[in-house]
Amino acid sequence: MAQQTTLPPAEQPAPAAEARPRPATDVAGLGRGRAAAFVGPAMVLIAVFLVFPALWTLYIGITNYRLTGVQARVPEIVGFDNYADALGDPTFHNALFLTLVFVLFSAVLGQNLLGFALARSLATLRPVLRRVVESLVLLAWIIPGSIVAFLWLALLDRDAGTLNALLQTPGLAWLIDYPLVSIIVFNIWRGTAFSMLLYSAALASVPPSQLETARLVGASRWQTLRDVVFPHIRGHVLTNTLLISLWTFNDFTPFLITAGGPNDRTEILPVYIYNTAISGGQMGYGAAVSLIMLVINLIIALFYIRLLRERR
């Protein structure tokens, strides 16, 4: 089976699709009308409740619009001033760098690898044990951010924290001395569940017969992983990495734990937007930085797609 999560589609030239779909590309016999009817409801919802406000937000990005004050009544078009301000702001550069580090270590490596390892190894555990571990991992993901913040503050508190009590390191201020590491570990804890779920579901689609064959020919665990499992789930790996990177890039929860501090050392981009734009009601500036983030995400996505396609 060929994985088709490619961008742009590499296989058929466009005219083939312009013609009436042939059985080779339309095995379900959907036809144009029904295909559109199937896509329609989702696209209408997305168009009205996502694309429309998103484009509007992008427009706000070229104004000096504020939620209150004179600029709320008569916003002016300021063109690319907001973009120039952001790109020229050293605090923004700092935030961008921190975000890239944060995404790389906590999502791309941390959540991805741990999620995959859990998905693969939990299958071999006894059901009771498996359910316990799964529930715990999941719980970390479903407890809302405002509560999670308290859990981690209680864990890492310098005076009364659980970790200091366990490690016999009283008074060690993890969030002040190791702020970035703390929020990276936090985000691994927080988000691994999604990767675990997705990989569990993906691994289920690997035909058992092929795994059996690999076992019979005496393939090592690593060889099985590389030659049997990975080709089947490559598309899922790409999707998962894309999604968790995107979400981590936009994650505001670390703010609740470190407030971007100490002295901006954990001021990742969403926190930067909050601190510089939203708390002052500067919607225009906030929207502009959002678009810059979108473009950076696009670049990251193209990078992933390239990486995973070359290995095909």
Added chain:
Amino acid sequence: MTPRDFVGRIGFYVLIGLVTAFFALPMLWLVGTPFDEQPGLALSVPDPTLGNFSELLDNRFALPSLLNSVLLALGTAVLVVAFAATAAYSLSRVRIPGRDVLLYLLLLLSSIVTGTAAMVPIFLLMFELGLIDSRVGVVLVLSGGLLPAAIFILKDFMDSVPKSYEESARVFGASAFQILRDVVVPVIRPGLATIAVWTIVNVWGNFLVPFILLRDADKQPAAVLMRTFYTEGGAPNLALISTFSLLFSIPVVVMYLFVNRKYGFRFYGGIKS
């Protein structure tokens, strides 16, 4: 079992134990604090009391807000799973030029709409549509934001369903919808279950959208109520917060266990290629 396997197995369990501890450790606070009369950030073995629970239940919004969360979460999950499944199926089977670019752009746009900067357009849009103070409005906005990622994920699952299944179903004269329902959906059930859980989790924790769009306090979900347990100066009431957190988490865990039991995230067999 060779000694090497044995050592490997022990190592495996130690690792699982460590990972479990890593995930469990922060949650200890949530287990003890709701029963503590004087809760703080310190982890302590409390002199158990149910006082915090009775104080919480005195809040007339507490239990209804959980019901509101269930309504919003289930409503959104139904919309997202149904629409994402049909859309992903169609996009997977019929080739449209620029399909993947489009999908990815939508995904990126969805990250903009979750931000505070987008709240002004969303509010004004819903105001013009007359959907302020309406649960339906909240469900629609949340669905719009979640659909691109859901379609994105489901398309992978759709792509991995062997087309031979559908071809044989067609031979027997099944309609497109029947094929989707009876052939494709059973195969990608784990994917659908993942999407459902993911949607519920996202809605469950969402504060800003319901808060901005709903007016009547009796319609507000639990994530909004959670933000009210603070003093006028912004200091948290840890007793109520921890207790409500516990109640707040239970429905989602139950939903997960239910979905897991009924639809099973592990699905073996069926696929032979």
Added chain:
Amino acid sequence: MTRIARIIAIMTGLALVATGCLGQSDEEPSDTQRGAEATEVTLTIAANAVSGGKNAEEADWIENYVIPTFVEQQQADGVDVTVEFQSSGVDDEDYKSKIALDLRTGSGADIVSLDGIWVGEFAEAGYILPLTEVVGDSVEDWDGWEQIPDAVQANMAFNDERYGVPAGSDGRVLFFNKDLFAQAGLPADWQPASWEEILDAGRALQGISGVTPIQLNAGTAMGEATTMQGVLPLLVGTGQRIYDEDAGTWQGNTQNVRDVLTFYQRVYGEGLGDPTLQQEAQGRDKSFAEFAAGTIGILMEGDYFWRSVIEPTAGVAPMPTRDEVVGYTKLPAMTPGSGLDGQDFVSMSGGGGWVLNPATEFPQQAWELLTFMNSAEATTELVAGGARLTQREDVNDEILADDPMLSFIAEEVVPLSAYRPGLAVYPQISVALQQATLDVVTGMPPDEAAAKYQEAVEAALGGADDIASD
């Protein structure tokens, strides 16, 4: 072109059209007497209060007293009134966004609770109007005005026009732990006359192990608490407000700002304060817990700290021995007479109030409800559950007689108090001040931090025109 691409193209067009709605046009002045004769009236009150949560007393007061009593009174007059309460009880910034959106669309509640600091920016945005424009000149005739001190009224005014009725006041003082003071040989009736004497007391407390002598809020993690319970009260002690309304200038890199930052440097540089605490996300809550546990000597806070934080039973950091152990005293100016208007002692005040939605269908009835809510009778009822400072002097005289702390605030502190400027750019200035204190706490010399602050203010205002510096 596919269907999807077409949809997107259409939506783009729509978005461009919709952007026309971003700004607001000035509306025609409407008839203040509209709906005045109606016999069926529906009014809605919105406040950042919720039963069982934030500001619960206020929510319960509205639901259990204001609404039934007012409805009954109106029924006696033959008017069928329905009053609804839209409760929120969330973070102030979130509440502000929500009511801003309501007001800009001409929807929302008829009577809206607003923090005094937002009045200016809401007025500038055209979201609210002076009371005389909404209701008419009859507003001036309300007998409640003479009970509300001018300074408190000014908190809900902008450009010398009343936009709302204030709903209380507060003041900032120094709280101190008398037990620790006794151990350090300091008097229980401590009243420093200058900043130097605060430092002296701190040094005396330094000898007690496990005690942080002074908690002076600093840094960005504490947010507005740094500005309102730190920088600004000190700044008025040097004789300057952060924004000089007459000159139209903000304080930049001035001697006054440098003096304040130097005070920070001395507190944290001499080890009289805990610099780590200032950088923690929950630092303020921890400082409350530490004060309640008796490990902080001196702490600057509003009377809210006394009423809801260390309150012996219901506080978030309850202190059973509060009444015996905790002392409070006025904040001195830098040196005697150096404060605002030559004052020896200074303070900052805040507080909220009620405004009328200009789009209300029933301006007269809404005003009637608003004056009822601010009558002596209703105000007394509001504070029945626990004393706090009200906007009305007649009520304060009566209910605060048994409460020495609140009488102290009402009689000695509020008259000395200054208020923050209610301008939309203020939050950015506030963040710049917080960053300057953080820089000093983490070791930057005050001069350098003040110069950096000046740059931040220039960026916020888009130039140095409206900045005072020397």
